[in-house]
Structures are given as C-alpha cells and as structure tokens.
Amino acid sequence: MEPLTDLELVDEVRAGNRQAYTELMRRHQERIYWVARRMVGSHADADDIVQETFIKAFLSLGDFRGDAGFYTWIYRIAVNLSLNALRKRHIVDYLRDSELARMVFPPSQENPHRDLERKELESRLAKAVGKLPDKQRAVFIMRYYDEMSYDEIAYVLKTSVGGLKANYFHALRKVKQELKNALEV
Amino acid sequence: MRLRFDKRQPTDEEEETLSRSLRDLAANDPPPQSPEPAYWQNLPIRMNRTLDEATSGKAISLSWAARVAIPGVVAILSFLIGLRYYAPESDGSLKSLREVTLALPPSAVDSLYVASLTTTDTMLAAAVETDILEVSTDDVGEYYLEHAGTSTLVSDLTEQELREVLVALSSHID
Numbered sequence: 001m002e003p004l005t006d007l008e009l010v011d012e013v014r015a016g017n018r019q020a021y022t023e024l025m026r027r028h029q030e031r032i033y034w035v036a037r038r039m040v041g042s043h044a045d046a047d048d049i050v051q052e053t054f055i056k057a058f059l060s061l062g063d064f065r066g067d068a069g070f071y072t073w074i075y076r077i078a079v080n081l082s083l084n085a086l087r088k089r090h091i092v093d094y095l096r097d098s099e100l101a102r103m104v105f106p107p108s109q110e111n112p113h114r115d116l117e118r119k120e121l122e123s124r125l126a127k128a129v130g131k132l133p134d135k136q137r138a139v140f141i142m143r144y145y146d147e148m149s150y151d152e153i154a155y156v157l158k159t160s161v162g163g164l165k166a167n168y169f170h171a172l173r174k175v176k177q178e179l180k181n182a183l184e185v
Numbered sequence: 186m187r188l189r190f191d192k193r194q195p196t197d198e199e200e201e202t203l204s205r206s207l208r209d210l211a212a213n214d215p216p217p218q219s220p221e222p223a224y225w226q227n228l229p230i231r232m233n234r235t236l237d238e239a240t241s242g243k244a245i246s247l248s249w250a251a252r253v254a255i256p257g258v259v260a261i262l263s264f265l266i267g268l269r270y271y272a273p274e275s276d277g278s279l280k281s282l283r284e285v286t287l288a289l290p291p292s293a294v295d296s297l298y299v300a301s302l303t304t305t306d307t308m309l310a311a312a313v314e315t316d317i318l319e320v321s322t323d324d325v326g327e328y329y330l331e332h333a334g335t336s337t338l339v340s341d342l343t344e345q346e347l348r349e350v351l352v353a354l355s356s357h358i359d
Contacts, residue, residue, distance in 0.1 A: 018233070025229045033220075033228075043220060047228075054232050055239055125211040144204065169195040172203045179210050 006070035013061060025054050028071055031146075032078045038141045039082035040089075041130055049085060053078040068155055076156040079138050086134045128178035132171055139164060140171040 004012070004020070006027070012020035032053055037046035057064075057074045064073055129137055138157060142148040154161045195203075 018236075021236075022229050022233060025232055029228050029232075030225060037217065050228065051232050051235055055235055058236055059239065123214050123217050125214045126217055144207075165194055165200070169200055169203065172200070172207055176203065176207045176210060179207070179214070183210070 007066055010061065010064065010066070010070055013058075021058060024070065028074060029054070031071070032074060035075060035141060035146065036078050036082050038126065038129065038145060039079065039138065040085050041126065045085055049078060049081045052081050056081070068152075072152060072155060076158075079142075079156050083134055083138065124182045125175070125179055128175045128182065131178055132174060136167055136171045139168050140175065143168045144172070 004023075006024065009020045009024050013024070029050060033046055033050045036049035036053070037043065040046055040049065053074055056077055064070070068076075129140060132140055135157065139153060142153045142156060143150075148156075150161045150164045153164055
C-alpha cells in the first residue's frame with residue numbers, strides 16, 4: 001500500500017488522528033533538526049527548536065493552507081525559531097559581556113557546559129558559517145546544504161527573490177575565505 | 186565597512202563554481218557529530234508528551250487566560266480607569282440630574298429638606314440657594330439612591346452637581 005502523502009497526513013491530523021502527526025514528525029524531524037543545528041550550532045538548542053517547531057506547527061495547523069508543502073511550511077517555522085534563538089543569544093551575549101552584567105552575574109553563574117558543547121560540536125565549516133550574519137547564514141544553509149530554490153528561500157524568509165542570489169554568492173565567498181584561514185592555521 | 190561597487194548579479198555558473206570549490210575545501214573537514222539513533226527514536230515520544238501537555242486542559246486554560254481573560258480584564262480595567270480619570274466632562278449628567286430633581290414628587294423634595302441636617306421644613310425658598318449649600322453631598326447621594334433610581338445615582342456629588350440640584354430644587358419649590 002502506498003504511504004500517505006504529507007497533505008493526506010495533515011488531513012488525518014485535522015480529523016483528529018494524532019498518530020498521523022507522529023508519522024509527520026518521524027518523516028521530517030531529522031531534516032528540521034539539521035537546519036536548526038546548523039543555524040544555532042549546538043545540539044541542545046537545536047533539540048529545543050525541533051520540539052518547538054513541531055508543537056507550534058501542530059497548534060497552528062489550522063493556518064496551513066497547503067499552498068506550500070508541509071515540509072516547507074515547518075521549515076519556515078524552524079528557521080524563524082532559529083533566528084529568534086540567535087537574536088536572544090546575541091542579547092544575552094551582549095548583556096553578559098557588559099560591565100554591569102559582570103558585576104551582577106559573576107562568571108561562575110554562566111553556563112559553561114552549553115558553551116563548551118557548542119564549540120566542541122562545531123566543525124570548521126560550521127564555525128565559518130556561524131560567522132555569517134543571521135539572515136545570510138539562513139540563506140547559506142538553505143542553498144548550500146538543503147539545495148533549495150531561490151523561490152523556496154524567499155518563501156521561508158518572507159522576502160523577495162531579488163538580492164538572494166547576490167547574498168548567497170557573497171556568503172559563499174566569506175565562508176570559503178574563513179575556511180581557508182582556519183585550514184592554514 | 187567596505188563598499189561594494191559590483192552590483193552585477195552572479196551567474197549560475199559562477200555560483201556553481203564557487204560552491205564546488207567550497208565543497209572541495211570542506212571535504213576533509215569532519216562532519217558535525219550526529220545524535221545517536223536512540224535520539225531519533227525518542228524524539229517523537231518526547232514531542233508527543235510535550236504536545237499532550239500543551240493541549241491538556243491546564244494548558245488550554247493557561248492559553249485561554251493569556252489570550253482572552255488577561256487582555257479582557259486589562260481592557261475593562263483600562264476602560265474603568267479611563268472613565269474615572271480621563272472621561273471628558275459633559276453636562277449630560279447634570280441635565281439628567283436636573284431632570285430627575287425636577288421630576289421628584291413634592292413629598293420627596295420635602296423629605297430631602299427634612300433629611301438635611303442644616304435645613305428645616307420652615308426654610309423659605311429664598312434661603313435655599315444660600316443655606317442649602319451646606320447640605321452634605323453624601324446625604325443627597327443617598328437620597329438619590331432611594332428616590333431617583335440607579336440610572337442617575339451619583340455617589341459622590343461634585344460641588345457643581347450639588348449646586349445644580351439645589352437650583353433645580355428651588356425652582357421646584359417656587
């Protein structure tokens with residue numbers, strides 16, 4: 001028997017079949033995990049984002065109109081959650097580095113475990129990608145790793161196609177240069 | 186910041202060439218460590234558990250509180266505070282107060298005078314406008330509560346409203 005398509009499974013979920021959603025999660029969890037992991041760098045953060053993505057998707061399944069595929073739709077949720085996580089991290093890092101934060105939160109109260117894990121798990125390529133600005137990083141990941149079309153990337157980032165190509169090309173150059181530098185050390 | 190003057194869109198071939206050279210460069214770079222197979226097996230179970238919690242009654246009531254109840258209470262409080270402190274003064278209440286006062290039966294008007302601590306039932310209408318100003322606003326408020334109904338109830342009459350009542354009363358007596 002042919003396995004159900006994503007859209008058929010979505011209809012099943014809407015009809016109250018939770019098992020169908022488990023099947024959707026199994027089908028896409030790995031790819032969603034990797035986009036989150038490449039965006040945020042650490043396993044723990046990626047794990048949080050994967051869970052949040054599928055919960056958010058389940059709760060807002062009523063908003064899914066099917067004009068894009070289910071996978072592209074949850075991919076967009078995952079990218080947005082990753083961008084939010086990065087934004088929060090930038091704020092935390094900024095506050096942590098500030099003079100006031102050093103006075104209020106001594107270094108012992110930081111979470112060195114997660115930072116260490118983040119550094120250990122990153123490959124040199126991932127580190128180079130991690131130096132890109134957040135949105136450019138998202139474009140790079142979608143194009144380089146997931147080989148998405150510019151139309152799909154534009155849908156995910158809610159932006160126009162114009163400029164994405166130049167943005168990606170610029171990102172490619174920067175990552176290549178960073179990787180070269182890292183390999184020479 | 187460096188300015189880039191090259192606004193030409195890269196061609197597909199240029200992109201492909203650069204992408205391939207990066208892949209070649211990264212070929213010897215070890216891929217990031219993937220989670221254990223058990224992680225993938227347990228992930229849907231954990232997500233289902235979280236989903237159960239998210240869709241349970243408690244979560245729904247919390248989400249209902251967050252989306253409906255709390256904004257509702259805030260809106261009502263804002264309205265009441267706005268009404269109390271920011272509502273523009275209009276003479277609508279004064280008119281209705283005056284109308285109600287004028288519509289009161291004579292016996293009720295008499296009882297208002299009698300109830301007052303500073304007026305007497307022998308007081309002349311001419312004296313009303315001066316002496317009756319000492320009538321307690323609380324007394325008048327209570328009086329309206331009993332005789333005028335809640336639509337014109339004024340628990341704390343302002344000085345201006347009290348004056349309006351007195352003028353209306355005096356014209357009633359005349």
